[in-house]
Amino acid sequence: MTAAFDKLLIANRGEIAVRIIRAAKELGLKTVAVYSDADAQSLAVRMADEAVRIGPAHATKSYLSVDAILQAAADSGAGAVHPGYGFLSENAAFAERVEAAxxxxxxxxxHAIRTMGDKAAARAAAMKAGVPTVPGSAGVVTDPDIAVEVAKDIGYPIMIKASAGGGGRGIRVAHDEAELRQQFATATAEAQAAFGNGEVYLERFIRQARHIEVQILGDxxxxxxxxxxxxxxxxxxxxxxxxxxxAAISEATRAALCESALRLANAVAYRGAGTLEYLYDDDTREFFFIEMNTRIQVEHPITEMITGVDLVKEMLRIAxxxxxxxxxxxxxxxxxxIEVRVNAENAAKNFMPSPGLVSQLVVPGGPGVRFDTMLFPGYTVPAYYDSLLGKLIVHDTDRAGxxxxxxxxxxxxxxxxIHTTIPLHxxxxxxxxxxxxxFHTGFLETWLAANPLADAPAPLPKVTA
Structure with a gap:
């Protein structure tokens, strides 16, 4: 294989860093892990061919520091950077800095990150490509009076969404004009504080929507x-x-959904792995594009299980x-x-974070079982980052199996x-x-209110010989 690079730096941490290291090694690439002070003993650091410290525990001074990451790439001689998910993965300015180096x-x-990562711009691109979108504003809405006029055409309830938002943040729902005016000011302030961009747009709020997404790959x-x-x-x-x-859509809907995703991805000459996200209305059997994630997704393993395609290796081959x-x-x-996210949280106590020492780990096995994680016995889960410990993934011939x-x-x-979300699952x-x-996107919160989980026993102390 003639490679454009032979050494890869992984600008991330946790289970996704481990996942990328494994894929890179199978392609014969050397790997460089970066780590903060909180991750010095992490599994990614242990597995990579090299590891470079990039700063203190807080992400703003390590995993979000473009200068530190680029310096690590220069010091290690890496020829490429894989951003994983989260952190800088959908930051167009970071991608530009990487390429400029x-x-x-x-x-x-x-350009694709900037176009498809901005929700309002992505919506405009979808409309131009003839991909169904949730009825809403043509672009950003900058004034509550304009928002009220737009809402008259869309109808209530209506969602106010941060244009630069992600991860479910920067979203408000209004049920009438008075609430829209009140929530508009709150949403713009929240968006400015969270993303440094106070622009918002409006969408129809589908009461019982399903969240369905299409995985694509492009070169x-x-x-x-x-x-x-x-x-x-x-x-x-x-x-x-x-x-x-x-399990909710027909073969005809599946074909139409996937074809629409291809149409939009082709419209922006997409390169790499990406996910186009949709809302599906059970009542009308309609689907609507809402946004694109221009990166590998946390949930990519279930796609790998049903197709046999190694998405991370394909990303690297394209790169x-x-x-x-x-x-x-x-x-x-x-x-x-099916994939379930195992987080360091106590679901019985309002999902209180539960960092700490992992004293024992038993990983399930057998046919069709996979556990993507960065855990090992003796590892201390830090309190500074997302609580995701790993993903348990299973595959069988049908959903019941x-x-x-x-x-x-x-x-x-x-x-x-430590406490985990295993009892919830x-x-x-x-x-x-x-x-x-x-189920639908509001199902779990209603379910949790009606089915309070019993408090789990206190975590076991560290195992001693």
């Missing part, structure tokens, strides 16, 4: 899709449980300058997969020393509505 950015072009010339995932089980607009494929190897007709959907396999795998999985596996896939 003569390095390869493993992801889309800065800048050609794009393919790897079918869809459903991510409707959410808490505070953060995904908790994901499935592929969606190496190779044309997209996959043809659409070669990508087939087989069986069903996958659900049974998930139940069994959760019974085997043990993370001792065990309870969801036993729920009748979850078994029927009868």
């Amino acid at each position: 003569g390095l390869v950015f493993v992801g889309p072009t800065p 800048g010339q050609r794009v393919v899709h790897c079918f869809e995932r459903e991510c409707s089980l959410q808490r505070r607009r953060q995904k908790v449980w994901e499935e592929a494929p969606s 190496l300058g190779q044309p997209l190897r996959l043809k659409q007709e070669d990508i087939r959907l087989t069986g069903a997969a 996958a659900l049974a396999r998930m139940r069994r795998a959760l019974d085997e999985l043990q993370v001792e020393g 065990r309870a969801l596996c036993e729920d009748a509505d979850v078994a029927k896939a009868a």
Whole structure:
């Protein structure tokens, strides 16, 4: 293989850094991990060929420091940077700095990130490409009086969304004009504080929507899709449980959904892995594009399980300058997969964070079971970052089989020393509505209110010989 680079720096941490290191090594690439003081003993640091300290624990001085990351790349001789997800992964200015330094950015072009990463711009691009969008404003809305006029055409309830938002932040819902005026000021202030950009736009609020997304891969010339995932089980607009494929849509809808994703990705000459997110209205059977994530997703493993496509390795091959190897007709959907996010949180106490020492770890095995994590016995989970510890993924011939396999795998999985969300997922596996896939984006919060979880026992102390 003639490579444009032979050493890759991973500008991230945690389980995604471990995932990227594994894929890179299988392609014969040398790997460089970066780490903050809180991650000096992390699994990624242990696994990489080299590791470079980039700053203190706080992300603003380490994983969000462009200068520190580029200096680490220069010092290590890395030829490429993979941003993973979160942190700087969807920062067009970072991608530009990487390329200006003569390095390869493993992801889309800065132009694609800027176009599709801005929700209002992405919506405009979707409309131009003929992709269905939720009825809403044509662009950003800068004045509450204009918002009121736009709302008359859209109808209530209506969502006020931060143009530069993400991760469920910067969203408000108004049910009438008075509430719209009040929430407009709150939403713009919140958006400015969270993202440094107070611009907002408006959308119709679908009361019981499903969150369905399409995985795509492109090389800048050609794009393919790897079918869809459903991510409707959410808490505070953060995904908790994901499935592929969606049990809610027909084959005809699946085909139309995936074709629309290809149309939009081709319109921006997309390069790398990306995900186009949609809302699906169970009542009308309509789907609407809402935004694009111009990076690898947390939930990418379930797509890998149903298609056999290693998305991270394909990202790296494309970054190496190779044309997209996959043809659409070669990508087939087989069986069903479920992923649950295992977080360091106590779900019985309002999901209170639970950092600390992992005294014991038992990982489930058997056919169709995968656990993507950065955990190991003796690892101390830091308190400075997202609480995600890992993702438990299962695959079987159909959804019922996958659900049974998930139940069994959760019974085997043990993370001792800290609280985790494993008890929540065990309870969801036993729920009748979850078994029927009868849920929507508001389901889990209502379910949690009606099904309070018993407080888990105190974590076990560190195991001694």
